[in-house]
Amino acid sequence: MEFTLLWAAFTAVGFSWLGIRLWSDRLPDHPLDRIIGAAVGGLFVGRLVAMMLQGINPLTNPLDILIVRGGVHTGAAAIGAIVAYLWAAKWNLAHLDATAPAVVLGLAGWHGGCLWRGACLGTASNLPWTWAEPGSAVTRHPVELYAALGLMAAAWLVSRLPWRLLTRAGTALALVGLVRLLTEPMRPSLTGGPVGWYLAAVVVGGLVVWLGPKLDKRLATQST
């Protein structure tokens, strides 16, 4: 991993830590360890899937897994992170709600970490707050900072939601997808970006919010 990515990762961890301090209600023990563990698990799965889609055999090229900059599959990483978290939390769904605001704030930190990586800029624009790459005259949207601000607002919003099973977690997933979806057109890409996965996050997040209370009732019925 390159050092600039490492600094961005530290920023993400710092923001998650801040989220845990700000919104500490009902958190499980060692929340930051769980979040970091889930993030690493998600990165591993996302990188593995990206390698296979690029035609790189993970068995014959195992060290390629470390070249995170070579690409991480967004959807696989998100699913991997959620599964890793739930596994670590012994499938206690309520833990997802408790940590959701800190996770979203951590994602905001990851995007804000573009400042260390020199990777904030997106499509060209003449708006007054845009700036140019070093040596270039083309000013561009600081799209990663837009995403960071959007995710910070999302984290705050999620923290204000009522404690119904999966309401916070589902809303967090939907809002993260929405923020990425809204900023994607301003992000330079060769492939159009994983727009389908962002849409899926919005839809699945909405479904989770809707199904959560029903699932809660069913679980309560089963336990009595």
Added chain:
Amino acid sequence: MLKRSVVLVLILAACGGAAASGPDAPGDRPDLPVTTAAEFEALLADIDTPAVVNVWASWCLPCRSEAPLLNAAFEQYGDQIEFIGVNVTDNQTDAKAFLAEFGLEFDHYFDQNRQVPNFYGGIGIPITFFFAPNGELIKTHNGILDERTLALNVDELLKLGS
């Protein structure tokens, strides 16, 4: 548990091996043309579009990861930007096998002694140079390219060319 592991290994092997068995066998390819720094500079000076020059080697792990990105960029912008590969500190057989594995269809040159990247001041491997029309060096990216970096620099070149 053992059964699951075996199934996972088989799936990984199948997925990873799929791209390596294309119809374009390394032996079918002609040797890469050998170039020197002076010849390469003259080549770029004759090109009237912007150019992306990627320096790679078959033994370089990050080069494997960025090869699909370069292919995607070439397929999308190959009519507006010249894409050129420079294979360094390598041998013809391994270089051709790498090109066959990733199906890299743009032009590649062989530069055993790293004359080209040394001439333009690149460090390590991989390196990607971005040139204005007629060979003026605009930007050097040392290290692996990610999609955003490549897309953004391609966009810069397109704006330069328009």
